[in-house]
Amino acid sequence: MSLTGKYDQQNIFAKILRGEIPYAKVYEDEHILAFMDAFPQSPCHTLVIPKKPSRNLFDIEPQQLTAVITGVQKISAAVEKAFSPDGIIITQFNGEAAGQTVFHLHFHIIPKFPELTMQRHGRGQMAEMNVLLEQAEKISAAL
Ligand code: AMP
Numbered sequence: 001m002s003l004t005g006k007y008d009q010q011n012i013f014a015k016i017l018r019g020e021i022p023y024a025k026v027y028e029d030e031h032i033l034a035f036m037d038a039f040p041q042s043p044c045h046t047l048v049i050p051k052k053p054s055r056n057l058f059d060i061e062p063q064q065l066t067a068v069i070t071g072v073q074k075i076s077a078a079v080e081k082a083f084s085p086d087g088i089i090i091t092q093f094n095g096e097a098a099g100q101t102v103f104h105l106h107f108h109i110i111p112k113f114p115e116l117t118m119q120r121h122g123r124g125q126m127a128e129m130n131v132l133l134e135q136a137e138k139i140s141a142a143l
Contacts, residue, residue, distance in 0.1 A: 085111030
């Protein structure tokens with residue numbers, strides 16, 4: 001898939017936004033949704049997405065992008081407060097060649113814990129929903 005093209009209404013995050021599949025919600029407002037990554041690279045791996053259909057970083061109005069990145073900052077701070085990682089990695093991929101697998105813009109918030117090896121991008125194991133819900137609740141409570 002190229003960086004331009006049509007937004008696919010059947011992508012997995014569009015389904016999450018429509019409430020068609022289960023997910024562990026962390027935060028929602030009129031512009032953004034944050035939820036736990038189902039295949040975490042590290043425990044508490046969180047995703048932030050715009051509600052507006054946008055394929056990637058080049059497919060969103062600056063004003064909407066401001067809401068998304070402000071959300072990333074706010075939710076990262078809550079992850080830090082809730083789980084005290086050593087550091088937090090923020091990533092974002094544009095296009096299949098760059099490693100993007102879900103074609104709805106998203107930022108990854110990946111905490112780094114000293115005792116744990118981080119999984120490579122796209123190589124995480126599927127997490128238990130009850131674990132994700134517990135983590136989401138703790139991050140949400142720290143907001
Ligand atoms: P990317 O590879 O940057 O496009 O990231 C897509 C992310 O979505 C990956 O980290 C996946 O683990 C994650 N993901 C895929 N399906 C789901 C799902 N159903 N719920 C939550 N996260 C998902």
